[in-house]
Amino acid sequence: MRCFRPSGLFLTFILAVGSLPAQALTVLKPEAAQQGALLWAQSQPSASVTVSGKAVPVLPDGRVIIALPFDAPASVPLVETLANGQKQRQTLAVKQRQYKVERIDGLPPGKVTPPRDAALQARIDREVAEIKAARAVMTPYPLFDTGFVWPLTGRLSGVYGSHRVLNGKPKTPHYGVDIVQPKGTAIRAPADGVVRLIHADNYYSGGTLILDHGYGLNSAFLHMQAFHVQEGDYVPQGFVIGTVGSTGRSTGAHLDWRVTYNGVRVDPALVAGPMPQ
Ligand SMILES: [Zn+2]
Incomplete structure (x- = not known):
């Protein structure tokens, strides 16, 4: 020896x-x-x-x-x-981007900031707090090491960063990518993750799911119709987490996919790379 x-x-x-x-x-x-x-x-x-x-x-x-x-x-x-x-x-x-901006002027003030009753405002505040808490979970494991793929493919009807300027007042940008597919189309986990939140009926985003990819990196899936997983489930990349819907404030069947890292909203299209044809 x-x-x-x-x-x-x-x-x-x-x-x-x-x-x-x-x-x-x-x-x-x-x-x-x-x-x-x-x-x-x-x-x-x-x-x-x-x-x-x-x-x-x-x-x-x-x-x-x-x-x-x-x-x-x-x-x-x-x-x-x-x-x-x-x-x-x-x-x-950092390269500066040109985002899609839609300017609408001459609107009556009520259309720029629609009035909300106290009960609706309380509900929205509660739902925002729930989502914030789900995103704040710190999982010290790099589940994102699988890399990212698109949760589904299709025509994009909305892109990251686009925003409206109403009567000269910029509104919150759109932080997701909107992928158009019929209701019932499978949505797959873009990377390994743990399901941190499932909310069937969020006022704005309807059926909402938050997937924790580790270290504060997470995905949100909005306007979903059905969920095939539960809170706390570990899901591998590619696993079907649920289906496309048109729930919440949505005008047609699509998935709005968002990616956030410790409070910073990034462009899912840059995270996933070019969409496969
Ligand atoms: Zn959207």
Whole structure:
């Protein structure tokens, strides 16, 4: 039997590597940095990282996800603080996008901000809080390592970032992609995940499902007709989670798919890549 005994040379090599200056945070595919993009970067397990001044999770293997919001500025500051307190600063150049804007002027004020009675407002507030709580669950496991596929394919009737300007007042942008398919069409998990919320009748989004992909990355599926999973279920990528509907404030059968990373809404079309034909 042969035994391995570290030679003096080998030990010197280990000590030399250990004393090398630490490598700074490396953004993978920085050329893909654009508003609404989700990028991966490599840091160190013991480091802490901020993006635009906000702390983001550093995975046990040192990976960091950088989520760029729809209105991210052209340069985003990244700061990595190493275990020894040393700070490394860099800026990420972010491509600015042109979103689809629909301007409507001369509307009566009631159409710009429709009045709501107290009971409806209470219901909406409750549902928003439920969704926020479901999205806030921190699962320390990179379920997203499966990568992402489209939950279903079809014509897009709505895209990320598009918004209306009513009487000069910009409304909340559309954060999802709307995929048109008939009611009953299967919706598949775009990546591995855990079902964190099923709400059959949300005021706005009707049948709503939230899938947790780990570390604060999650998908929401809106206007669904039926659910084939339950809260707490682990679902592998490709598993049928339910079907397309037209529930809630919807004008026709479609799936609205949204992707959020720790409160930052990103473009699902950039996460899933080109839709297969
Ligand atoms: Zn939509």
